[in-house]
Every structure is written in structure tokens, then in C-alpha cells.
Amino acid sequence: GESVGLHLPTLSVQEGDNSIINCAYSNSASDYFIWYKQESGKGPQFIIDIRSNMDKRQGQRVTVLLNKTVKHLSLQIAATQPGDSAVYFCAEGMDTGRRALTFGSGTRLQVQP
Amino acid sequence: KAGVTQTPRYLIKTRGQQVTLSCSPISGHRSVSWYQQTPGQGLQFLFEYFSETQRNKGNFPGRFSGRQFSNSRSEMNVSTLELGDSALYLCASSPGGVFQETQYFGPGTRLLVL
Numbered sequence: 768g769e770s771v772g773l774h775l776p777t778l779s780v781q782e783g784d785n786s787i788i789n790c791a792y793s794n795s796a797s798d799y800f801i802w803y804k805q806e807s808g809k810g811p812q813f814i815i816d817i818r819s820n821m822d823k824r825q826g827q828r829v830t831v832l833l834n835k836t837v838k839h840l841s842l843q844i845a846a847t848q849p850g851d852s853a854v855y856f857c858a859e860g861m862d863t864g865r866r867a868l869t870f871g872s873g874t875r876l877q878v879q880p
Numbered sequence: 881k882a883g884v885t886q887t888p889r890y891l892i893k894t895r896g897q898q899v900t901l902s903c904s905p906i907s908g909h910r911s912v913s914w915y916q917q918t919p920g921q922g923l924q925f926l927f928e929y930f931s932e933t934q935r936n937k938g939n940f941p942g943r944f945s946g947r948q949f950s951n952s953r954s955e956m957n958v959s960t961l962e963l964g965d966s967a968l969y970l971c972a973s974s975p976g977g978v979f980q981e982t983q984y985f986g987p988g989t990r991l992l993v994l
Contacts, residue, residue, distance in 0.1 A: 774919075798980070799979075799980040801982065801983075803985075808987075809987055809988075810884075810970050810972075810985035810986050810987045810988050811923075811970070811985045812985070813982055813983075813984060813985075816982055856923065858923075860980045861980065862978075862979045862980045867913065867925035867928060867936050867938060868913075868915075868923075868925065868983060869925070870915075870922055870923035870924075871922075872922050873922065
């Protein structure tokens with residue numbers, strides 16, 4: 768498959784374990800944050816988002832935590848499955864000014880059966 | 881609803897040529913953004929179009945341009961291709977409202993410049 772990134776940090780977990788992927792974002796003015804999952808040969812797929820007026824948001828098997836004090840975002844995946852293996856990107860954006868998303872460099876998640 | 885579609889999926893060009901990539905957004909979405917993805921630089925924003933107007937622009941040279949049609953479909957063009965333009969070009973669409981919204985990505989066009 769196509770390589771998204773050659774030297775990405777890698778998180779290796781056992782199937783059924785919980786995974787935590789971390790991200791440090793750069794702009795203290797960012798007020799919108801998203802986690803994307805990208806599988807080989809595909810475009811990024813939306814997982815979950817959170818606005819800066821929240822510090823936690825839960826979805827199906829996923830939770831995003833936002834710590835604005837230290838500009839840190841994390842994605843927790845419960846009961847990780849082999850299908851969760853992919854590269855995960857955090858992205859930040861702003862409601863005002865330039866509306867482009869700024870992406871982190873990504874983390875590769877490998878789920879061992 | 882059908883997702884974001886991009887054509888072609890793969891393209892091989894030589895240095896100096898130009899290329900045009902196409903993106904059809906999700907039905908009803910009026911904002912289309914383009915990103916370049918490379919192993920070295922990651923995902924970088926190129927530009928965003930809304931209602932046939934470029935609303936935002938990234939830090940890429942003028943060789944990279946785009947346009948949007950009245951049906952919200954968008955094209956991006958790269959002229960005078962360089963080896964470093966080899967990348968996955970991703971298009972993302974969103975409704976285009978006032979606030980930052982979720983952007984939904986297409987599968988990308990893989991461009992190889994020889």
C-alpha cells in the first residue's frame with residue numbers, strides 16, 4: 768500500500784486493549800480540533816471533533832480530550848480492533864480568519880491480534 | 881449520500897508539464913479545500929473555494945491554482961511540474977457555513993512527476 772509517512776511514531780497495542788494517541792497542537796487561537804484516521808491508499812476519514820469550549824467528547828469507542836492549558840489533544844480508542852490499524856492525525860482550525868486545517872504529523876497505530 | 885470523489889486516482893507526468901485534477905464534493909456541500917500530502921511535509925493546505933471564489937490560500941507558489949464551478953465541483957491545476965510536486969492531492973468538502981466545519985476527504989489523486 769501507499770506510505771503516508773516514512774518515519775511516523777508508532778503505537779503498537781494488543782487487540783482488545785485501549786489505545787491512547789497524543790497530539791500537541793501549535794496555535795493557542797485554534798478553537799476546533801479533529802481526529803482523522805487514514806488507511807493505506809485512502810483519504811483521511813473523520814473520527815471525532817471537539818470545540819475549544821469543551822474538554823471531553825465521546826463517540827462510539829472513541830473519546831477525545833482537550834487540554835488548552837498545555838495545548839494537548841488525545842484520542843482514546845476503547846477495545847482496539849485490528850481494523851483500527853491506520854495512521855491517525857490530529858488537526859486544528861479556527862472559526863475566524865483562515866479556515867484551513869493544520870494537521871499534525873500523524874501516529875501509526877498497529878494492532879497486534 | 882455519495883462521498884467526495886476525485887479523478888483521476890493516479891497520474892504520471894514529466895517535469896515541465898501541467899496537470900489538472902478534479903474533485904466532486906458531497907451533494908449540498910459548497911466549500912472545497914485542497915491539500916497536498918507528502919511523507920516529508922505531511923498534509924498541507926493549498927486553498928479553499930466557496931461559491932466559485934477562492935476564500936483561503938495556503939503557502940504554495942503560483943504554479944498551484946484552482947477554480948470552482950457553479951455546481952461546486954472544483955479543479956486544481958499545477959503548471960510547470962517539478963519533481964517535488966509528486967504527492968497525494970486530497971480534496972475535502974464541507975457545507976461552507978460560518979463556523980469551522982468537519983471536512984470530508986476524498987480518496988486523493990496520486991501524482992508522480994518523473
